[in-house]
Amino acid sequence: MTARPSEGSGEQPETVDEVMLAVLSNRRRSAASLTPQQEQLLDDWVANRLAPDNAARAADLVKQNILAAERVLERRLQQAAERGPSVPENLAARVIAASSMSNAPSRSGRWRSLGRWRWTAIIGAVALASIFLLVGRPILQRAMQGEAPIQVAVATISNRDALFEPSDIRMRGTSPPQGQPGDQRFRDVEVPTSILRALLAAPAASRAIQPYLPNAGADEAQPLHIIVDAALKQRLEADPGRERIPVRIYDLAAQRNSDLRGIVGRVPASGKAYLLTLKP
Amino acid sequence: MRLQELILLKPPLQPSELSDIELVDGVLGGVPGAVEAFYRRHSRLIYHCIRSRADRQDVDDIFQAFFERMMKRDYRILQLWQRGTSLPLYLSKVVRNFVIDFHRSRRRREEPVGGTMELEPLAGSQPEPMTAVTHLKELRKVGIRAWSVLEPRDRRLVCDRLHRDLDNDTMASRLKLSAGALRTAMSRAQSRYLLQVRSLAPEFFP
Numbered sequence: 193m194t195a196r197p198s199e200g201s202g203e204q205p206e207t208v209d210e211v212m213l214a215v216l217s218n219r220r221r222s223a224a225s226l227t228p229q230q231e232q233l234l235d236d237w238v239a240n241r242l243a244p245d246n247a248a249r250a251a252d253l254v255k256q257n258i259l260a261a262e263r264v265l266e267r268r269l270q271q272a273a274e275r276g277p278s279v280p281e282n283l284a285a286r287v288i289a290a291s292s293m294s295n296a297p298s299r300s301g302r303w304r305s306l307g308r309w310r311w312t313a314i315i316g317a318v319a320l321a322s323i324f325l326l327v328g329r330p331i332l333q334r335a336m337q338g339e340a341p342i343q344v345a346v347a348t349i350s351n352r353d354a355l356f357e358p359s360d361i362r363m364r365g366t367s368p369p370q371g372q373p374g375d376q377r378f379r380d381v382e383v384p385t386s387i388l389r390a391l392l393a394a395p396a397a398s399r400a401i402q403p404y405l406p407n408a409g410a411d412e413a414q415p416l417h418i419i420v421d422a423a424l425k426q427r428l429e430a431d432p433g434r435e436r437i438p439v440r441i442y443d444l445a446a447q448r449n450s451d452l453r454g455i456v457g458r459v460p461a462s463g464k465a466y467l468l469t470l471k472p
Numbered sequence: 473m474r475l476q477e478l479i480l481l482k483p484p485l486q487p488s489e490l491s492d493i494e495l496v497d498g499v500l501g502g503v504p505g506a507v508e509a510f511y512r513r514h515s516r517l518i519y520h521c522i523r524s525r526a527d528r529q530d531v532d533d534i535f536q537a538f539f540e541r542m543m544k545r546d547y548r549i550l551q552l553w554q555r556g557t558s559l560p561l562y563l564s565k566v567v568r569n570f571v572i573d574f575h576r577s578r579r580r581r582e583e584p585v586g587g588t589m590e591l592e593p594l595a596g597s598q599p600e601p602m603t604a605v606t607h608l609k610e611l612r613k614v615g616i617r618a619w620s621v622l623e624p625r626d627r628r629l630v631c632d633r634l635h636r637d638l639d640n641d642t643m644a645s646r647l648k649l650s651a652g653a654l655r656t657a658m659s660r661a662q663s664r665y666l667l668q669v670r671s672l673a674p675e676f677f678p
Contacts (some may be wrong), residue, residue, distance in 0.1 A: 273520035
């Protein structure tokens, strides 16, 4: 296939399009950024506003520089588009209407894109969080406050003289002297044996003994050190069917019980310490 | 007055003042009015590119389908545009491919089952990043195809002028032509060459 017309066909060649010829002969030798003057020169050339010498300069630039060729090609494209017919109005209206319709949902699309399963998961998570807040909050608060540990030790007291109390003396024909509870350095109580057994078995889980302890209060944050007299333990083991047992409790932190600290061994300085022994 | 206050007091840019990069970022970011601004700036160019490559009765349908696909795919084609290169040239290539796809899909509907058309979806249609070099390479290929169908003498004249930079005297002596005959021969050869280029890349011609 050839494009050559036959001789004498009378074909008149078109005006030579120097701009396109320059772009087609670009050698891609340079990609230097264009100066504003060069850009103006190229734009004027495409718009056919240049004198022949400047047109030759512009053509040389386009042949050598990639960016110049690209700019000229872009201007050429835009020029061709401007010379062509514009978009029919009804077509333009249809496209713009479609674009505005597609724009609005795209903004809410983020919500829709969550999908049915994700919505279910979100609702489930909210429900679980509500249940946790209602039910678990007290538990959480308690856990956050923390319960102080209870330490229990069994001590064998060889010399029990220090445990002798004057109030224990009973004279025939006379009633025993009953001092005021505030005057005594101990507290005699009857404690359910189940509490004592639980205390000896799992001290960390049992705070049921706390109400029986003098000056212990309700402060669960304070560590408790309880020393159980081995004799009391033996009594518990000897009579498993017994429900309650009289127990004498000494507050080892009290000044007047300082003599007892020597017979039970080392007592921790922090927290409260008690001695649980038999009531004679 | 501090710089921040000056920035706050600066009025927002009009769509006509936005660069192509800002405009495309606005479209991709869902900025209100950005799609309309993009349409106003580039619709005529897109229409021209379609018109230059499609039959007249198909132009409006292709134009509408082009924008519908752009919207349907969340303007992905604009995401693929390499910033800093010419957006009009990029759009012209995108439109050209779209028109080719349009014609292919129409042929596919009309063709019986089988043939190499079925392999085309497997060939991968990911557009490669386009640069200024890419545009010029493609145009160069167009130029070579246009040159290859010329007569030998025209091919020689075009090659001597565009790629060898020979002057008229040298060319005239090589072809044993007078100066006037050479000018006429060269002018006709270039015109025929451009006619071929125009048939292969019609969007660059009014």
